[in-house]
Amino acid sequence: MKAIQDYYPPEFAHCFGCGPANARGLRLKSYIEGDETIARCVPLYTGGFPGHVYGGMIASLLDCHGAASAAAFAYRDRGRTMGDGGPAIRFVTASLKVDFKRPTPLGGELIVKGRLTAIDGRKATIALSLQAGDELCAVGEMIAVEYRPKIDSVVDQSS
């Protein structure tokens, strides 16, 4: 099964966290399953304490998974399918909030989940969580905005 990131157009496929074209990156793979998105990974980036994952990695996983989730939910909201041959839908992060609930253990599988809270035009809000086994380690909320090159190009020139 192809992941959401596997449908990213080539110019978006280089992200260290989730770009399929970044051979040195983490290549996070997110999938949509029913009303939620899910990614599984085993990141080996030690936090301040040995034995725990570093906080920035937790934020990274939520960020990459959240942007993928926003795209997947937007396809569904518009009655489209990823890879349908139409213009690719791609979101970028406007804001990300992470609440760290407990230290995240290093070395085991982490499960990142996303749910669509709201979608309105180019803006999507995604509720995120990160768990190790059954233990909830972090929750987050992302506001993502659809990237549209022509519109953004106009905005850039006027600012």
Next chain:
Amino acid sequence: MKAIQDYYPPEFAHCFGCGPANARGLRLKSYIEGDETIARCVPLYTGGFPGHVYGGMIASLLDCHGAASAAAFAYRDRGRTMGDGGPAIRFVTASLKVDFKRPTPLGGELIVKGRLTAIDGRKATIALSLQAGDELCAVGEMIAVEYRPKIDSVVDQSS
């Protein structure tokens, strides 16, 4: 001049983002200068677009710098000096919010700054920013909580 992280006790010195003892990590160095903290770095982690820094790295820099800032401001608040021989003060992140203002260019120096917004007992609030040259690329807010092993150990056992 020693950085804030250079005063972290050994059991806290392993963070991928800022641990002086993590030879494979980024080893971010934060300094306190007047009323603000500052760190400079050149992270080479590509975002979705080539030529820009990946979002998770921006969150990571704010997270590591924010936790260091909280510790440095707490020393000052208590009239203490880092490395004074007393018990080390160390904060962990309770929550981090990042607002991405514009794409962050890859390859140049980034400047991360922190300011103390509030400090009350074990809790510190830090306002954060990340700029490339004079361009503000992201702002953030962290709520950090002082780590006290004995207290946290008691809490852990009762939960």
